Amino acid sequence: MYDSGKIIPGLIVFVLFVTIPVWLNGGTASAPPKPVLPKDAKTCVLPAAEIRANHMKLLNVWRDEVLRTGDRATFTIEGKPYQKSLMLTCMKCHTSKKQFCDTCHTYASVKPYCWDCHIAPAE
Amino acid sequence: MDNKRRDFLKVAGISTLAGLGGTAVIDRIVNAANVAHASSSAGQAGGHATDATAHGGPPTASGNRYGMVVDVRKFRQDPSLGEKAVAACHRVHNVPEFPDKKDEIKWIWMTEFNNAFPEKPNLYLDEAASNNTLPIFCNHCDNPPCVRACPTKATFKNKDGVIIMDYHRCIGCRFCMAACPYGSRSFNWRNPEEFVKNLNKDFPRRTRGVVEKCNFCAERIGIGLQPACVEACGDSKAMVFGNLNDPHSEIRKLLKENHTLQRNPSLGTLPSVFYIV
Numbered sequence: 213m214y215d216s217g218k219i220i221p222g223l224i225v226f227v228l229f230v231t232i233p234v235w236l237n238g239g240t241a242s243a244p245p246k247p248v249l250p251k252d253a254k255t256c257v258l259p260a261a262e263i264r265a266n267h268m269k270l271l272n273v274w275r276d277e278v279l280r281t282g283d284r285a286t287f288t289i290e291g292k293p294y295q296k297s298l299m300l301t302c303m304k305c306h307t308s309k310k311q312f313c314d315t316c317h318t319y320a321s322v323k324p325y326c327w328d329c330h331i332a333p334a335e
Numbered sequence: 336m337d338n339k340r341r342d343f344l345k346v347a348g349i350s351t352l353a354g355l356g357g358t359a360v361i362d363r364i365v366n367a368a369n370v371a372h373a374s375s376s377a378g379q380a381g382g383h384a385t386d387a388t389a390h391g392g393p394p395t396a397s398g399n400r401y402g403m404v405v406d407v408r409k410f411r412q413d414p415s416l417g418e419k420a421v422a423a424c425h426r427v428h429n430v431p432e433f434p435d436k437k438d439e440i441k442w443i444w445m446t447e448f449n450n451a452f453p454e455k456p457n458l459y460l461d462e463a464a465s466n467n468t469l470p471i472f473c474n475h476c477d478n479p480p481c482v483r484a485c486p487t488k489a490t491f492k493n494k495d496g497v498i499i500m501d502y503h504r505c506i507g508c509r510f511c512m513a514a515c516p517y518g519s520r521s522f523n524w525r526n527p528e529e530f531v532k533n534l535n536k537d538f539p540r541r542t543r544g545v546v547e548k549c550n551f552c553a554e555r556i557g558i559g560l561q562p563a564c565v566e567a568c569g570d571s572k573a574m575v576f577g578n579l580n581d582p583h584s585e586i587r588k589l590l591k592e593n594h595t596l597q598r599n600p601s602l603g604t605l606p607s608v609f610y611i612v
Contacts, residue, residue: 279501282397282494284557300537328542329502331534 245315253305255289268324271298299330307333396494400477401551402579402607403565404589407469409573416573417445417470423567424472424549429540431527440521442549443472443564448612454599464612470564470574473498473519473549474598474606484514490546496579496607497551507544516602520548551576579607 213219228235256263258270274296277283286293294301306312309332317324410416424430424443431440445468448460475498481490482498489504490511512520526543534540538554541547552562556576560566565574577586589595595609 275501275503278557279499279553280491280493282553282557299539325542329539331536331539333536 242319245319247313247315248308248311250305250307256305257287257289257294257301271326274298298326303333308335309333310335395492395496398580399494400496400579400607401475401556402577402586402609403551403562404575404577404586404593404595404609404611405470406573406575406589406593406611407467408611409568409571410469411463411467413571413573414467416568416571417468419567420470420564420574421445423563426533427535427538427552427555427563428550429527429531429535429538430547431523431530431540432532433525433527433530438524440523440527440547442521442547443470445469446471451598451610452596454601455596469610469612471517471519471598472564472608473551474517474604474608475549475551477605477607478603480514480516480602480604481511481520484510486510493553495553495556497553497556498548499550499553500545500547502539502541502545502547505545507546509546511546516599516604517606520546522546 258266263270278296284295286295288294303309309327313332421443425432425441428442430442433439447468448464449456451469451471475496477496479490479492479498482492485491486508487504487506489502489506490498490500493499507522509522512518512522523541523543523545527541531540552560552564555562562574562576565576568574575586575589577584579586579590581587589611590609593611595611597606597609600606
């Protein structure tokens with residue numbers, strides 16, 4: 213190979229440069245988020261796995277049912293009636309947006325616009 | 336050339352006649368199809384041109400058409416009533432109060448007779464009307480121009496005939512504000528977050544860049560409550576809310592017993608808010 217004295221160190225430098233994020237951030241991965249669950253409520257509106265995966269879709273469905281079709285019927289869990297509402301149902305159990313919503317949203321770097329208008333419980 | 340001029344003219348003439356006759360026949364067939372289509376869809380939603388002609392647009396999903404009767408005489412007797420109604424509405428719905436009037440957001444407000452009823456100008460307006468104000472708000476028209484103007488269906492007529500907004504969909508184009516002849520809509524030029532006094536934690540705020548207006552308290556009437564302004568007027572019956580399509584409702588009784596005005600009826604918007612002046 214011609215000029216191997218320049219090419220091989222050049223390749224090494226290139227590979228090191230490209231993998232900078234690995235060298236700088238390696239081993240510093242933050243722990244997966246641990247949202248604080250409400251103490252007094254044991255059941256959510258859906259099973260945990262489902263609500264974790266689909267809560268955003270459920271909120272959209274609730275919004276469309278309540279606002280657009282005007283179906284404000286409540287649903288019952290363990291004998292207690294609940295409204296289809298983020299502020300009036302979800303946040304009544306999950307009383308802390310910071311310790312519940314934000315933990316995962318910050319970790320996943322998603323910025324839902326819910327709180328531009330909807331009001332989180334006071335903390 | 337085999338073809339003689341005479342033969343050519345014959346062929347051309349017959350072709351022209353056939354063409355004209357053919358289009359006439361096709362036109363008639365197409366028209367007949369359209370008429371049949373229009374008559375079959377007349378009972379359903381749609382057909383803007385026909386809505387305005389008959390009083391009462393296409394029936395709503397629930398068959399209700401909510402409306403309001405405002406008894407301006409009661410507001411004259413008790414001048415504090417108007418303030419109460421406005422305050423109640425704006426508190427319940429987290430309506431911001433901006434220091435600059437240019438940014439003002441209002442769902443319901445008090446105004447003078449001449450501003451509310453520009454179609455009824457009177458050089459010698461009576462003292463009672465000229466010295467007092469009356470509450471105006473969204474008319475929840477049966478033929479709402481704002482709904483037609485909205486490109487995203489953010490504003491729409493709900494199942495009870497109430498014109499409401501889905502702020503999630505509003506893109507802030509303000510076509511609805513241009514379309515509304517009553518000025519019932521306000522635009523959030525600034526973020527209202529810090530300007531809401533006495534936050535109601537059961538109702539959302541709005542964000543910068545959306546239009547907002549009176550929603551006839553859809554969130555309250557949906558669970559069987561009265562609108563906030565009606566509730567604020569207490570037992571005075573200054574504002575009466577009800578179903579205009581129910582001939583036995585209180586509101587229909589009031590409309591039967593009193594002469595009422597609608598705002599700018601000549602525009603054909605068919606307001607659902609009536610005023611006893």
